[in-house]
Each structure stands twice: as structure tokens, then as C-alpha cells.
Amino acid sequence: MVAVSSFPARAVVDLAAIRANVRSLAAHAPTAQVMAVVKADGYGHGLLPTAAAAVAGGATWLGAAQVEEALALRRGGVVGPRVLTWLYAPGAPLRDAVEADVDVSVSARWALDELAAAARAAGRPARAHLKVDTGLSRNGLTPADLAAILPEVLRLRAEGAVEVVGLWSHFAFADEPEHPTVVRQGEVFAEALRTVEGAGVVLEVRHLANSAATLTTPSAHYDLVRPGVAVYGLSPVPQLGASEDFGLVPAMTLEAELANVKAVPGGSGVSYAHQYVTSRDTVLGLVPLGYADGIPRHASGTVERPGGPVRVGDRTVGVAGRVCMDQVVLDLGPGATEREGDRVELFGTGRDGGPTAQDWAESAGTISYEIVTRIGARVPRVHVDSEVVAP
Structure with missing residues (x-):
């Protein structure tokens, strides 16, 4: 990280x-x-x-x-x-x-x-x-x-x-x-x-x-x-082939640290308007990114239709409830062991099975172009070079 x-x-x-x-x-x-x-x-x-x-x-x-x-x-x-x-x-x-x-x-x-x-x-x-x-x-x-x-x-x-x-x-x-x-x-x-x-x-x-x-x-x-x-x-042309089919590698990975993790009982309303209500006792995680940072509000989720995908550890969960201006909530599931400060990945290369910008585009009903270009100015860009090996 x-x-x-x-x-x-x-x-x-x-x-x-x-x-x-x-x-x-x-x-x-x-x-x-x-x-x-x-x-x-x-x-x-x-x-x-x-x-x-x-x-x-x-x-x-x-x-x-x-x-x-x-x-x-x-x-x-x-x-x-x-x-x-x-x-x-x-x-x-x-x-x-x-x-x-x-x-x-x-x-x-x-x-x-x-x-x-x-x-x-x-x-x-x-x-x-x-x-x-x-x-x-x-x-x-x-x-x-x-x-x-x-x-x-x-x-x-x-x-x-x-x-x-x-x-x-x-x-x-x-x-x-x-x-x-x-x-x-x-x-x-x-x-x-x-x-x-x-x-x-x-x-x-x-x-x-x-x-x-x-x-x-x-x-x-x-x-x-x-x-x-x-x-x-x-x-x-995602309908004709994914990035790897054309020899392309997504260059941007959007990642964050969990800002809050807490257990809540079943029946808890999550985020604005409670469009997501927990179906059982579970653990919620708070990601400090929202629509002010370019996270599409159209990628909000319900129990029946999870929102934009986020990689947590070795699994992917969807946004639970409304995307807010500065934050989104994840339903991490019963018994989740994540803690504040743990890294989550909103999208990246997809090589490890994690979500991609195209996945977010499909969740929000848009195109991958919009997903990467709308990332807000307050989100730092960190430029790395995977071909450079540190001494």
C-alpha cells in the first residue's frame, strides 16, 4: 500500500x-x-x-x-x-x-x-x-x-x-x-x-x-x-472483448482504507433512505469515498441488487445502500474480521478476480471512460512503475 x-x-x-x-x-x-x-x-x-x-x-x-x-x-x-x-x-x-x-x-x-x-x-x-x-x-x-x-x-x-x-x-x-x-x-x-x-x-x-x-x-x-x-x-468494446483480450492492462487501481467497522443487528437500515436493510446480524465497513470523489451514486445498492463492487481481502462485496457524498458502506457479512485501516480495492486490473472499472460501469449503467475520468481531484494520484525494481 x-x-x-x-x-x-x-x-x-x-x-x-x-x-x-x-x-x-x-x-x-x-x-x-x-x-x-x-x-x-x-x-x-x-x-x-x-x-x-x-x-x-x-x-x-x-x-x-x-x-x-x-x-x-x-x-x-x-x-x-x-x-x-x-x-x-x-x-x-x-x-x-x-x-x-x-x-x-x-x-x-x-x-x-x-x-x-x-x-x-x-x-x-x-x-x-x-x-x-x-x-x-x-x-x-x-x-x-x-x-x-x-x-x-x-x-x-x-x-x-x-x-x-x-x-x-x-x-x-x-x-x-x-x-x-x-x-x-x-x-x-x-x-x-x-x-x-x-x-x-x-x-x-x-x-x-x-x-x-x-x-x-x-x-x-x-x-x-x-x-x-x-x-x-x-x-x-467490452461487448467484443475485455482488456486482456486486446493485450491491454488497466493502469489505475482505486483503493482506500476502512474508516469504521462495526457490528449491527439484523433489520438495521443502512445509509440514506434505508434502501438497504440488513437481513441478519452482520458487520458493516465504511469506505471514505463518495460521489464527491467520483463514486457513481447510480452504483448504490439494495439487498436484492448489491451496488458497485469492492474487493475486501479475497472476496468481493457490493455497496450497501446509498452512495453518499464522502462515503459508502459495505456489508462485510457475519463474523467479518476486517478492522479499521484495512485496505479495500474499488477497482483495478482484475487479474486477481477483483473488480474493474468496467464492473463499476456496468453497476452504474455507464461506460468505463466515465468511471476513471470522474475520480475527484482530492483523491491523490500515486504514480508507480511496476517495471522498476527497488534496490
Whole structure:
């Protein structure tokens, strides 16, 4: 057990797992470079440590949704790989991004105009990736808007303000590789490539594949794949295979110490609204984590349907009753011998039969992405390296 503060819980992140996951993803897409997506504080795992681990594992690009995330990478000393940022509103610090050698996505004409202005102010050309909306109807240029913007792209290239180095898009149903929209979006993307390249734009990279497509759709690999959740060892297609089926290892283990252990009689109501009532004399254990720390309230439990799974010793029990802001209760069972201070594991690799982030996702009716990214800021991240052996 690793302790770095008085907070009685921690998210332990194995950097060796991240390195190994990137190597495994590269093997799934041998013709492409790997962009490790480290947005949202490295999917809750810690931005800078996970970015460094991903690069050590072979990632030559990093993806950061927000401009400030990309700038934090550069300020944190991440200078080797290319960095792409793509989500911003008018007035974003694009000059800072250009000066920091960050590639910037363009999803609208106004964004192209602001990026050109930023490049002029910085005194150097901006590296742009045009994003085309191939059917997600979220961010990006429609095919018609893409064609309309190309004359200005060529003018800005001639001016020396903006150089378009990439074209990209994002799938709506990549986690269902047989869905007809996957094929259709691929066709729209291919047509967009023909439009852009036919106008004389020479692209460095074409990229379409997220985690799911990296693992299941080789036709989408192009020059660069953009895995996100798979970098952290979570399967993006749990209905098709668990992490280990794709050579991935979950990097985060969420653990805590029991803060209180006590015997209660049968018929005791547990937690708010007493939606859990003990069916016999038993022992309850208190875990000092709650929805303020990212534990889903939807993973609350009843006697008939135990809540989110927690590993206690060599057994797994479910949350008993409502998840509270700062704590959850476990029914440890009659005769339980656990004591205050004993370690429990909410999720981890699953290798020892313990719960995983995917198990929590299923308990709460969500996806594993949400489970790891919602872990609260007051929960310390402890970065370890299972490949490093202490002397």
C-alpha cells in the first residue's frame, strides 16, 4: 500500500501499464503512428506522468482536447512529440499554442481566421488540421463547408500564415464496427481527402481511428491512430472483448482504507433512505469515498441488487445502500474480521478476480471512460512503475 497524504484513499497509476498499452496499440496498427490522447488530465490518470509514459511506449503524438491542456504539456517539458488540440471557442489563446509549437484543429471558418491572426501575431506559420464532420454531427466542417474553405486555406498557405498538415474526423459508432455508419463515415472521409488533396494540399497525416477503430477497423488506420481510453488499459468494446483480450492492462487501481467497522443487528437500515436493510446480524465497513470523489451514486445498492463492487481481502462485496457524498458502506457479512485501516480495492486490473472499472460501469449503467475520468481531484494520484525494481 502506497501512502502520500492523510487522505485515506488513492488512485494508484502504473506507468508501466501505460507504456505497454501503447506498444500493444501500435502492434494493432503497424502502418500508423500512435497519438496517445491525454485529455481530461490523462483520463483522470495525471496529465504529465501519463504523457511521458505514453511517449516512452512509442507514441509520437499526443492529443489534448483543450488548448490549456496542450499548453500544460509544453510547459511541463513535453517537447518531443507533436501535440494536437481541437476544442476551443472564439478568443482562445491560439497565439500561445502557435508559439508553443502545438498543432491546432480547425472546425469552422471563424477558427481558421483566428488561427491565421494568431500566426501573424506569433510571427510563424500555424500548423492546422482540418476536421471534417463525416456523420457525428458534433464538431467539424461539413463536406460542403470544407470545400468552401479551401480557397482561403490556399491563400493563407501562400501568405505563410497557415499550413494545413492534417485532415481528420471522428466516428459515431466505432464501438460497433459492423454498424453501417462506420462504412459510410469512412467513405465520406475518403471523399474529403480527395477534395483536399485535389486542391493541392499536401498532408502529413490523415487520421480517423479512435481506440475502438484502432482495435477493430484496420481500414481506418491511415497514417495515425488516436487511442484514448485504450491507452489506460480499458476496453473500448467490452461487448467484443475485455482488456486482456486486446493485450491491454488497466493502469489505475482505486483503493482506500476502512474508516469504521462495526457490528449491527439484523433489520438495521443502512445509509440514506434505508434502501438497504440488513437481513441478519452482520458487520458493516465504511469506505471514505463518495460521489464527491467520483463514486457513481447510480452504483448504490439494495439487498436484492448489491451496488458497485469492492474487493475486501479475497472476496468481493457490493455497496450497501446509498452512495453518499464522502462515503459508502459495505456489508462485510457475519463474523467479518476486517478492522479499521484495512485496505479495500474499488477497482483495478482484475487479474486477481477483483473488480474493474468496467464492473463499476456496468453497476452504474455507464461506460468505463466515465468511471476513471470522474475520480475527484482530492483523491491523490500515486504514480508507480511496476517495471522498476527497488534496490
